[in-house]
Amino acid sequence: MLLRRKTVSAATDEELVLALRGGHRSALGDLWDRYAHLLYGVGMKYLKDPEQARDAVTELFEALSGLVAQHDVERFRPWVHTVMRNRCLMELRKRTTTRTGSTDLLEASAEDGEEDQLHEATLQQLERAMDTLNAAQRTCIQYFHLERKSYQQTAALTGFSIDQVRSHLQNGRRNLGIQLKRHADQNA
Numbered sequence: 240m241l242l243r244r245k246t247v248s249a250a251t252d253e254e255l256v257l258a259l260r261g262g263h264r265s266a267l268g269d270l271w272d273r274y275a276h277l278l279y280g281v282g283m284k285y286l287k288d289p290e291q292a293r294d295a296v297t298e299l300f301e302a303l304s305g306l307v308a309q310h311d312v313e314r315f316r317p318w319v320h321t322v323m324r325n326r327c328l329m330e331l332r333k334r335t336t337t338r339t340g341s342t343d344l345l346e347a348s349a350e351d352g353e354e355d356q357l358h359e360a361t362l363q364q365l366e367r368a369m370d371t372l373n374a375a376q377r378t379c380i381q382y383f384h385l386e387r388k389s390y391q392q393t394a395a396l397t398g399f400s401i402d403q404v405r406s407h408l409q410n411g412r413r414n415l416g417i418q419l420k421r422h423a424d425q426n427a
Contacts, residue, residue: 248272252315256307264304271300274316278323285327295330299323368418376411379404 248255248269258266275296282292299322312318369377375397382393383404394401 253313256312256315259304259307267300267303270303270315270319274319275300278319281320281323282327285324285331291330295323295326299326364419364422365415368415368422371418372411372414375399375403376407376414379407380411380415383408 250258250266250269252270252273255266255269259270278296278299279292282295283289286292286295299319303319306322310318369380372380378397379393379399382388382396383390388396390401390404393399393404397404399407
């Protein structure tokens, strides 16, 4: 349960953000009262765990003073919703990476030779499919998926805009899927 005060400030969200930027910590409490329960709902939608959702809300509010200082927040409600959603998605991505990493370790330590051969064959198919991509798609997929770089890091390394990186990733993944499906159909 997220605790809220009974009194409500008459200030607008934008006034509270300006006050928070000015160092008035009481504005943080007012924003908590207005949005903690809504952000908890966002956390539950994505994380599906009450404890983790509560922790995510708390962590967001701990960082909120710094975040509003870094960003030009014109409309607080949609902005804070987006920040919460992105934090949840990053957490889910971390979970997937952790799970994938532990699965890879289990596969690597498997004693069954057939499993190793199957894994190696799959990797070779993926390498061949990667070779069919254009240079921009291949580079973006290499940085983002294989080297686990963020969109921003991939954009900085390639010189593409973030929108271009997203486009190259989307098209590259689609083309990889087509190539892998083609290979599977040929071997079926």
